[in-house]
Amino acid sequence: MKMARPDTFRDGFDYLPARFHQYVDDPDVFIIMAESGDSLVGIALYMFHDDDEALLLKTGRQNPKYDGGGAFRRVSQSVPMVYKDFLLQRCKPTTLYQSVVEGHRTNLHKYLQNYGLWGKDKCKFDTMYFQSDVSAIQSSLASSNTTNLPPLTPYQPPDLHRLLPPAFSAAVLSEGRVFVDWEPYKLSESNMKKFVEAGCYILVDSTEPAAKSFSFGGSYMTPRGRVYHIDIHCKDEALCKAHIINQVKNACSQYRGMITFCIMVIDQALKETVVKYCVESLTLSHLPHDHTYTLYETDLTTVAKAVLGNKAKY
Structure with missing residues (x-):
């Protein structure tokens, strides 16, 4: 849980340490881990809600050891596999994909594009x-x-x-x-x-x-x-x-x-x-x-096209 150190996520006011085990035990939550050798590079936490009508990319954390070391690229590489092997079989044709982020931050634009969320902002x-x-x-x-x-x-x-x-x-x-x-x-x-x-x-x-x-x-x-x-x-x-x-x-x-x-x-x-x-x-x-x-929201077809295109880059 060093990923939740006070100088990182939410200015140190991070809920994840308190709720981590609750998420692990929740059948509606999927925690995907990206590893390099025996080191944890990062995690991404997905949450189904509204009777599986929505899939929320709730949050993610990056190992401080990999700051500036291409951790985002490594996690992006895993996106097609994550959807194919863990998430899509649970989704309905009508399931919406959601994420809540600070959309004005330029370093998040690539993330939004990789998940097909760019230009899909719903509300702030x-x-x-x-x-x-x-x-x-x-x-x-x-x-x-x-x-x-x-x-x-x-x-x-x-x-x-x-x-x-x-x-x-x-x-x-x-x-x-x-x-x-x-x-x-x-x-x-x-x-x-x-x-x-x-x-x-x-x-x-x-x-x-x-x-x-x-x-x-x-x-x-x-x-x-x-x-x-x-x-x-x-x-x-x-x-x-x-x-x-x-x-x-x-x-x-x-x-x-x-x-x-x-x-x-x-x-x-x-x-x-x-x-x-x-x-x-x-x-x-x-x-x-x-x-x-900003709440970003799109359909699964858009996400599928985005992650397949992302896979082709690597």
Whole structure:
């Protein structure tokens, strides 16, 4: 797990050490390892979801020993074999191939091209990192004025009737996708049940007949300490603030010590609202690790053509 050293992936706020064994045991997850002799060059983690309607290239890691040593080329060489021997037999004709990456980074353009994802961007979202000690946060919460914020309640299965109407999806979601800790899903009864069983803390407003917002919260340990992710789906500033403060309260009721909050907003217009509210009202420290991510999505035919062409190069 030296691949998850603090100066690499996600600025050291890496979830993989905490979830590695969970992924190994999950029948919907495939971890592909690239080796050179007796050394591990890198790994790629693929995840089936939405009843096999989507295959997500969830993440990858490169052995620091091979930095600048052609590790990407070696992993690229294995792509046709990976699909042929491990993934394609599980895929349906309608299965979509997905990846969530920082598409603006020029060093990722080759990766996107090799997988047939270049030009297939579907939507973007922003993530921001804030940090503080729980005792300091509780002091800020005690003095925060929440009387003007809309009420939220923990999600219950009967709330689903207010989340599934097309009016909610069209007004709030991006491409009909729900993002939970970086992963895109269809909004469905089976997925919501899955999120609840996984221990997500889900909040929803009480608007009828269709809700106007919901959020997901959850925690994991990283090389730099505990991270609590808050994934906000809404387009209203007051609702956004309500989701933040209620998710922060939940985190502080469960944990002690330093917490880093990774706050994701689908509506990029809310980024400034999030930063101002977290810093000025909740007195959280804004860390210099903001990122904009893009969901890329394509069909398997495009992927097959790309990986076969990639194979020909080598």
